[in-house]
Amino acid sequence: MATKRRASAVLALFMTSALVVAGCNSGGDEEPAESELYKNPVTLTWWHNASQDGPGKTYWEKVAKDFSALHPTVTIQAEGIETNQLQRTRLPAALLSSDPPDIFQSWGGGEIREQVEADYLKDITEQVKDEVANIGSAAEIWQANGKQYGLPYRMGIEGIWYNKDMFQRAGIAAPPTNFDELNDAVTKLKAINVIPIAVGAGDKWPAAHWWYNFALRACSVDTLKKASTDLSFDDPCFVKAGQDLKTFIDTKPFQNNFIATPGQNDPTSANGLLANGKAAMELMGDWNKGTLDTVAADKAALNKFIGWFPVPALSGSPGDPKAALGGGDGFACAKNAPAECVEFLKYLVSPEVQKGYAETGTGLPVAKGAEAGVQDPALRSILEATSGATYVQLWLDTAFGSTVGNAMNDAIVAIFAGNGTPEKVVDAMKAAARK
Amino acid sequence: MTATNPSLDLAGGADAPPARPRPGRSSARAGETRRKWFEIIGLTTPAVLVYVTFVLVPMGFAFYYSLFRWRGVGKPTDYVGFDNYVLAFQDPIFLDALRNNAIIVFGSLVIQGPIALAVALLLNRNFRGRTVFRLLAFVPYVLAEVTVGIMWKLLLADAGTVNAMLESLGLGFLVQAWLADLDLVIWTLLFILTWKYVGFAIILLLAGLSNVPEELTEAAQIDGASWWQIQRHVTLPLLAPTIRIWMFLSMIGSLQIFDMIWVTSVPAVRSLGASATMATYMVDNGFFARLWGYGNAVAVILFVISFVAALLFQRFLLRRDLQGAITGRAK
Numbered sequence: 001m002a003t004k005r006r007a008s009a010v011l012a013l014f015m016t017s018a019l020v021v022a023g024c025n026s027g028g029d030e031e032p033a034e035s036e037l038y039k040n041p042v043t044l045t046w047w048h049n050a051s052q053d054g055p056g057k058t059y060w061e062k063v064a065k066d067f068s069a070l071h072p073t074v075t076i077q078a079e080g081i082e083t084n085q086l087q088r089t090r091l092p093a094a095l096l097s098s099d100p101p102d103i104f105q106s107w108g109g110g111e112i113r114e115q116v117e118a119d120y121l122k123d124i125t126e127q128v129k130d131e132v133a134n135i136g137s138a139a140e141i142w143q144a145n146g147k148q149y150g151l152p153y154r155m156g157i158e159g160i161w162y163n164k165d166m167f168q169r170a171g172i173a174a175p176p177t178n179f180d181e182l183n184d185a186v187t188k189l190k191a192i193n194v195i196p197i198a199v200g201a202g203d204k205w206p207a208a209h210w211w212y213n214f215a216l217r218a219c220s221v222d223t224l225k226k227a228s229t230d231l232s233f234d235d236p237c238f239v240k241a242g243q244d245l246k247t248f249i250d251t252k253p254f255q256n257n258f259i260a261t262p263g264q265n266d267p268t269s270a271n272g273l274l275a276n277g278k279a280a281m282e283l284m285g286d287w288n289k290g291t292l293d294t295v296a297a298d299k300a301a302l303n304k305f306i307g308w309f310p311v312p313a314l315s316g317s318p319g320d321p322k323a324a325l326g327g328g329d330g331f332a333c334a335k336n337a338p339a340e341c342v343e344f345l346k347y348l349v350s351p352e353v354q355k356g357y358a359e360t361g362t363g364l365p366v367a368k369g370a371e372a373g374v375q376d377p378a379l380r381s382i383l384e385a386t387s388g389a390t391y392v393q394l395w396l397d398t399a400f401g402s403t404v405g406n407a408m409n410d411a412i413v414a415i416f417a418g419n420g421t422p423e424k425v426v427d428a429m430k431a432a433a434r435k
Numbered sequence: 436m437t438a439t440n441p442s443l444d445l446a447g448g449a450d451a452p453p454a455r456p457r458p459g460r461s462s463a464r465a466g467e468t469r470r471k472w473f474e475i476i477g478l479t480t481p482a483v484l485v486y487v488t489f490v491l492v493p494m495g496f497a498f499y500y501s502l503f504r505w506r507g508v509g510k511p512t513d514y515v516g517f518d519n520y521v522l523a524f525q526d527p528i529f530l531d532a533l534r535n536n537a538i539i540v541f542g543s544l545v546i547q548g549p550i551a552l553a554v555a556l557l558l559n560r561n562f563r564g565r566t567v568f569r570l571l572a573f574v575p576y577v578l579a580e581v582t583v584g585i586m587w588k589l590l591l592a593d594a595g596t597v598n599a600m601l602e603s604l605g606l607g608f609l610v611q612a613w614l615a616d617l618d619l620v621i622w623t624l625l626f627i628l629t630w631k632y633v634g635f636a637i638i639l640l641l642a643g644l645s646n647v648p649e650e651l652t653e654a655a656q657i658d659g660a661s662w663w664q665i666q667r668h669v670t671l672p673l674l675a676p677t678i679r680i681w682m683f684l685s686m687i688g689s690l691q692i693f694d695m696i697w698v699t700s701v702p703a704v705r706s707l708g709a710s711a712t713m714a715t716y717m718v719d720n721g722f723f724a725r726l727w728g729y730g731n732a733v734a735v736i737l738f739v740i741s742f743v744a745a746l747l748f749q750r751f752l753l754r755r756d757l758q759g760a761i762t763g764r765a766k
Binding site: 088089092095096114115117118119120201202203204207256257259260262268401402403406407409410413414416417419432435 | 504506507508509522592593594612614615617701702703704706707719722723724725726729
């Protein structure tokens with residue numbers, strides 16, 4: 001009967017947001033003049049996703065304290081909320097209400113466009129010009145209609161994390177630069193009886209990222225950009241991505257029964273397979289260093305053997321071989337947040353704060369001047385590759401928004417499970433765009 | 436609020452002099468009627484308020500939102516009528532979820548019922564260590580769903596205890612991807628649910644058995660009935676109301692099952708339909724695909740199915756047990 005209660009709890013949540021909509025009425029829009037900054041005491045509520053005790057959470061606590069010390073009129077109430085809860089339920093419900101948090105986690109892409117359309121966010125274009133210039137093209141992900149609505153504090157491209165020792169034992173001289181070399185490496189790794197590539201298909205997105213990379217290789221940058229804004233997926237390159245993926249899966253590069261394997265956070269996950277010397281490669285983003293650390297039985301060994309290389313190029317594909325997939329985390333201010341919110345946001349992406357963030361090792365900073373904080377060699381190679389990439393495409397599920405993203409990931413997982421087709425992925429995306 | 440102390444109101448109401456002189460008998464009757472209404476209103480208001488606020492109003496909202504194409508951003512404006520309902524029944528994954536719910540409903544009844552009955556009849560006899568066995572039978576039901584879910588998830592993992600035990604017993608051919616094999620997973624889940632909830636059926640039936648008067652079984656014994664005959668012709672008929680109530684609770688619980696499935700199943704397997712139920716489908720689509728209007732439509736479908744099932748069950752099977760309570764006064 002507890003099940004009954006849970007189900008009704010979910011219903012109750014729908015209804016809370018319902019009541020909230022009914023009572024919602026936006027307050028005044030007037031912005032306080034520059035001179036009024038820091039005159040009156042304000043409290044900023046801050047929702048971030050560093051919910052677990054660790055260097056990330058500790059660092060945000062320190063940053064909030066430091067800012068209040070600099071500006072005694074500002075009190076910051078920070079709350080760390082688990083990403084899924086924050087993004088799927090807490091934040092949407094709070095934004096529907098008349099009392100959203102002032103500054104909150106923002107993932108950019110399709111989501112920020114929807115939020116702007118609903119008039120939830122503060123236009124900060126004028127105030128953050130310097131910061132945007134310092135961050136560079138990554139800041140574009142937090143734009144809508146050419147205006148800036150948020151800023152990133154972490155950004156990185158994904159690539160293949162690999163075990164250098166295994167590569168050596170298998171006689172692979174250098175990290176693969178194209179898929180032929182990758183296929184060759186897979187064959188050699190099978191010969192020494194290790195799992196060539198670990199994939200956490202159980203969690204869906206780690207599997208879907210393989211398709212994203214094939215799409216990145218198959219589609220032109222213009223096609224991808226147009227797909228993100230118009231949600232049009234008529235270009236045949238999206239079907240080709242699925243075909244290339246299917247060909248790749250057929251070479252059996254992944255561990256057995258990958259459909260049951262979770263992505264990260266426990267020793268049986270794809271992360272665990274790589275961290276504990278059972279698999280040789282894993283496709284993953286820049287945050288992987290931290291998650292590998294948490295599941296490794298022997299951290300010293302992990303640090304010695306772990307390396308990183310960019311996703312190989314695919315010969316015969318029209319896409320830009322130097323383009324990369326990436327994504328990041330940022331923050332945005334609510335429409336009616338006090339002006340101090342923008343100041344705090346600027347502080348968060350200032351080179352000093354960013355350097356401190358980089359030193360926590362939880363992700364790559366975005367601001368120029370913070371690079372010195374990146375000490376880990378694998379992270380340094382990602383940093384170099386990120387600045388060397390000709391174009392960084394945001395994770396497709398984020399770029400297309402949750403609805404298309406979810407349908408796309410489900411259909412890609414079906415290919416992995418053996419009962420999907422390249423055409424069905426595109427059909428699912430088109431159907432979801434209409435939903 | 437008048438609800439806080441109805442007895443005071445009642446006293447005041449009864450002692451108050453009539454506003455206009457009236458024949459004694461009818462004034463007393465008016466007082467009686469008023470008193471009755473005070474009682475009804477005073478005693479039911481708090482419950483009705485809670486029920487309306489937290490059950491009826493949300494249901495109304497869920498239905499209202501289900502008529503919109505709405506992603507939870509901004510107010511719902513894109514009215515689509517019953518399109519969301521049509522979409523749901525066109526989605527093969529939702530149909531899979533329906534099928535899985537049906538498997539769980541019937542599987543629970545067919546498997547748990549006989550097991551629970553047998554165990555309850557056994558535990559109803561006097562033997563040493565009966566209390567310990569009763570306790571053991573009930574333990575799984577007391578554990579939290581999430582705890583049980585994670586426990587079985589670990590036991591049934593690829594390199595988990597169950598597969599390892601099968602290997603070492605020389606039964607390696609039985610090793611399975613219990614929670615990832617698309618054809619197998621729903622049966623694995625049914626097994627876990629049975630393990631968890633059979634204790635509830637046992638305890639209900641034991642309570643029912645303790646209400647069977649000993650005189651009847653003794654009389655049957657004197658008449659020369661065997662133990663089996665007594666169970667078949669005395670105990671079972673007297674236990675029938677309890678069995679029907681258990682069936683009802685089991686059915687409703689199975690239709691709405693969420694937490695155990697959510698915790699135990701792999702997201703990829705769930706999204707392929709192999710282990711989805713209506714409730715997990717609702718959350719996956721409502722929150723994760725951010726289709727709030729659609730999610731509400733699924734919630735309403737889940738509600739209507741449960742509601743109709745409950746009504747039919749009460750109308751045809753619980754009629755005698757609930758006589759007067761729901762179906763009107765017994766004639």
